[in-house]
Amino acid sequence: MSEPAARGLTRDDVVHVAKLARLALTDAEIDRYTADLAGILGHAEDVASLDTEGVEPTAHPLPLVNVFRADVVRPSLDREEVLACAPSSDQHQFRVPSILGIA
Amino acid sequence: MVIKAGWEIVIGLEVHAELATATKLFCGCANAFGSEPNTNVCPVCLGLPGSLPVLNEQAVEYAMRIGTALHCEIRRSVFSRKNYFYPDMPKDYQVTQYDLPINSDGYLDLPNGKRISIVRAHMEEDTGKSTHFGGTGRIQGSDGSLVDYNRSGVPLVEIVSGPDLTSADDAKAYVAEMRSILVATGGSDGKMEEGSMRVDANVSVRRPGQPLGTRCEIKNLNSLRSLVRAIDYEANRQIDMLEAGERVTQETRHWSEDDGRTSSMRSKEEAMDYRYFPEPDLVPLDPSPEWVARVAAGLPAMPHDRRRLLATATGWSADRSDSGMAPDNDAVLTVVEQDLDALVLAAVAAGADARRAVNRAANELTGSSRAALLDPGAFATVLRLEDDGRLTATQAKAVIGELLEHGGDPVAIAAAKGYEALDTSVLEGLVDELIAAHPAEFERLRGGDPKVGGFFVGAAMKRSGGKADGKAVTALLRSKAGLS
């Protein structure tokens, strides 16, 4: 079991996480969330440092498996209704600023 | 392209195959190619807030068929979310299988006998499609993009091979064989040109005996030609770097068919962190042993087995382990690839010679949309007429052409075309005339010059208006020359 210090959250971590989460945060927000997350994660240390040897994770409270639908076509949405929601559209498609590769 | 001596290429392939379902993986929208933009969309495949996925049972069935055909183990599997932001991925995560894929640990045998391991063949959803406008029209430097979500949520199986391929040719053979298998299972149409089968290549190089080198993933391989060119280009690029003392960076690279080169797709400081976790909106997939057995029992014979069957019928070996494949084996490959093997075997059962049937099918029937309608009995009759010398090769081909076009009775077609084979006495008279007209050539034939035989056959054809059987002419000449 690693020491809590090994999980110490840095401001750089928060900058990285903001990037992963696609949030353009201000410096003040970065500072604030660095402190907030450290506090919350400190509280969560009871869970993080618990000995869970041999315990299976639960992803889901239901014991269901194999829930299917039949391969039958159902009506799609009206295109105009769909595009009416779009912040920008053109040629019946959603328009976005340029994509710079996958990031 | 030649790879520099002293280097080995190591290739692993990821094949994405769209499944041939009527609807998408998690919603009832049509899984159709070529529809008007954004007409096959609903809250689920648009990732609208509040929508939820429900798994298409037929997609699971197809995935299991493909896994079975690739000799995989089919196990309990779990869908996960792969999180990253991209405009053609509506939820900004992809539902895919991560640590627990439905199919794992299989293999694919290449026609040349090499066995390539299949690490996994998991299910996932496809993304939408974006087209880029302005600038160069390519992704880099464009002014913007238009997104169509018709493809979003189309079911895919991603098939990951082990790093077992050692040449671009093997990679090509692997993809061709994979396509045949996919088509044979009925699970996918394998159309690379429509993007329903897409290939990414992981390429690295190393000195023989050394551990695996750093690999690059090559994307945008839209044809077998691209695959071969890109692998060779990339291998040489890496070799050049290593020989110059540089290091290969692990990255994703884009193949440009026009430029004939690969280029880096993303900057390296943008390390990916997909934050996979189990998809809470779906429950695990756990096929019963009965279902797995039912899928296996329902699977038609795979290309490999079908080739074996033809090879046995013809007496040819289908799986030569050396790299040089016999031309006859190419015919077997073609016949199976074109789904003509059942016709050939039926014609053989109806009395046709197996080798002649395979060769005629490979040469005359491929590419015909009507080949499937050809009556095997009629096909066998044509081949038998040819064998008996009652039709020349040219005439047999013409009759097959007519059968494909309009069907009918081969004997009647031959008669209608005036293809009565020349009477032996007529043919003998013709040969005698030719010998008399060309004594010098006949002397050379007698002396054992094989090229002169072709001269006489050609002349006999000309004189008879194509009705002479070349084989019969050769036999007559040889007997008159005292050679047999």
Added chain:
Amino acid sequence: MGASHAVHVGPGSSETAVSIADDVRAGRRSAQAVLALHRTRIDTAEAEVHAFNLVLTDQAAEAAARVDETVASGRDPGPLAGVPIALKDNMCTRGLATTCSSRILEGWRPPYDATVVSRLAAAGAVIVGKTNLDEFAMGSSTENSAFGPTRNPHDLERVPGGSSGGSAAAVAAGFAAASLGSDTGGSIRQPASLCGLVGVKPTYGAVSRYGLIAFASSLDQIGPFAHTVEDAALVLEVIAGHDPMDSTSIESPAPSLVSAVQQGHADGVHGLRIGIVTELSGEGISADVLARVEVAANRLRDAGATVDHVSVPSTVLGLSAYYLIAPAEASSNLARFDGVRFGLRMVPEGSANVQDMMAATRAAGFGAEVKRRIMLGTYALSAGYYDAYYGQAQKVRTLIINDFQRAYQSFDVLLTPTSPTTAFAFGAKTADPMTMYINDVCTIPSNLSGDPAISVPCGVGDDGLPVGVQLLGPALSEALLFRCAAVIEKGN
């Protein structure tokens, strides 16, 4: 009542859903008259309460008229005929703004209805409005709404609880006879407790989530708010049941919850074993709230149950596990709000690429608490931290489920406080996130286990404000919980 200024309308002065439906079905009153009464209350007090993000006028009038026509033509108008119902504004309504109380959904009108919306409409309910919430259901006071807080009808200087604060306030103020909320860590039960209502978090899967804008998918459940246990049972019967659009949907937990309530009222709870959860009934809980738990225990004892204390040790880890799992799922669920297909789009000055557009849109569209949880969840799932945080939390979830199962071997139903305190003042808990998070300590465990829970009013605290107590049972034990809740309610 110690409240300085209240607009609260109790069940005595308002018709219950059951009585409205009975009257409308029998033709004794028209749905339109019922609607008019509730509209009058909305017109009078909504400006002070701010329960709604959207009040539906024409649509509600049309729905009421349709019910009256159905009654007039002799057809069955449905079990909720003419009952005015409010919907938390995180449930999709076709063509009607659905905001999650967030700027990021500005201008969005869903092209489809949530399954619960269709079910309510088919049952003859009249939807009167979309209610305020903590943005994306993240909060316990409704102070995190982008459109301003909702006030507690029992005391307008205090919060109604959250995140379904608007749905609770709408019923407490008599704007609707019942309402729907969503409960991820207590977001129905805690506001029900603070507003003096019955609030139900059904068994996970009992009510379809299709059309509920997800916060944390493995924890979210829709459930009712009502003045009475019987009303809550009636509404739950309508909205529960299998939905082929939700893979995690199960068959209805009980064919008749209403009859379970009637059984509780008539026959009590003879022979039932009730356990007071030690870990959730001590430290951190106000003495006046604990006193009401004792009162509830006595009522159950008087109605024939045996009551004892029971330890469910892992529940003390629930809060931490929840604040890893819920943000992790939320960080992924809220990724789609990216400015591409719907809602807000912000294009930053001087940038023309889609990545910057997404980051600017999300920065402008999400409020501080939503961003905090997205950051937390992203971190908990990120490379190198998954095992320590998300992975560990999932294992703790297993421990909690096991502990509950052990407890249910000796007890039929468990009893705890719902909220550690009565309604608190605005701003009292906003300085440090943990102070607010601790409000959910008693309600979170049943979201983690997926089991049903109900909060039922049980008198008032020292400040004269409502106190609710919580009943917990194993999966699909709703009928049992309703029966016990009826007993506690009867003592009020």
